[in-house]
Amino acid sequence: MSESRRPSLRERTRHAVREQIAEAALIMFDEQGFEETTVDQIAAAVDISPRSFFRYFAAKEDVVLGDPMIHGEPVRAALAEHVETMPLWDALRASFDSIVRITEADPVGTLRATRVMISTPTLRARNTEKHLAWMLVLVPIVEDTLTGTEDDRGYxxxxxxxxxxxxxxxxxxxxxxxxxxxxxGALLDEAFALLKPAVLAD
Structure with a gap:
């Protein structure tokens, strides 16, 4: 399939409905709690059946987090590119620019989704699983930039x-x-700057 192919009307319609469901669900999660919000309530808010909800999302959790590699793959690709021209720690920071751009494109929606995630134990656990999935693809790139024995580089x-x-x-x-x-982005810059001396220490 050509990367330049325009989405079909059906694909655009499906994306629009999915976004409508997600927006309504996140507002409800934020206002009344993730666990307290049911699929039936979400479906009613957007005038669809509960069964139709599951045509767009496999579970409530997917409204907030979804496939971990949707955002993880751009981070991996950026890191692979940046380590060729930047110090490792700077390359890791730059690889997260795609995540920063998401927050800048929709600060209200992203802030709401993040607030829901960090206030819900099951979603925090899913977020940890997401980072473990990211580590599987990021660690080999980082390891290739390091010197020493195989065990030392891996650790x-x-x-x-x-x-x-x-x-x-x-x-x-x-x-x-x-x-x-x-x-x-500014907060991320600050966090990376705080750890930079420790990461680069011999």
Whole structure:
């Protein structure tokens, strides 16, 4: 399939309905709680049947998080490119620019989704699983930039990658805490700058 092919009318319609469902669901999750909101309530809010909801989302959790590699693959591709021209820690920070752009494109919606995620234990657990999936594809790239024995490089690569992902997590929480008053990108820059001396230490 050509990458330049325009989505069909059916695909555009499906995407629009999916976005409508997600927007209604996130508002309800935010206002009354994720666990307290039922699929029946979401379906009623957008005038569809509960069965139709599951044509667009496999579960309520997918409204908030979805497929972990939808956003993870752009991060992986960016890191593979940036390590060719940047120091490793700077390359990891730059690889998260695609995530920052998502928040900048829809700050209200992303802030709401993030607030729901960090306030719901089951979603926080799913977010941890997402980062484990990201680590599987990021660690080999990081490891290839390091020197030393195979065991040493693998250990250091996992530690560095997890530190970068933790910067992303703590930034998201702080962004919600400040209610979006400070840009996500600026907070991420600050978190990476705080850890940079430790990561680059011998």
């Amino acid at each position: 250091r690569a996992r530690a560095i990658t997890l530190a970068a992902l933790n910067c992303l997590d703590v930034t998201s929480a702080e962004w919600v805490h400040r209610n979006g008053a400070v840009g996500n």
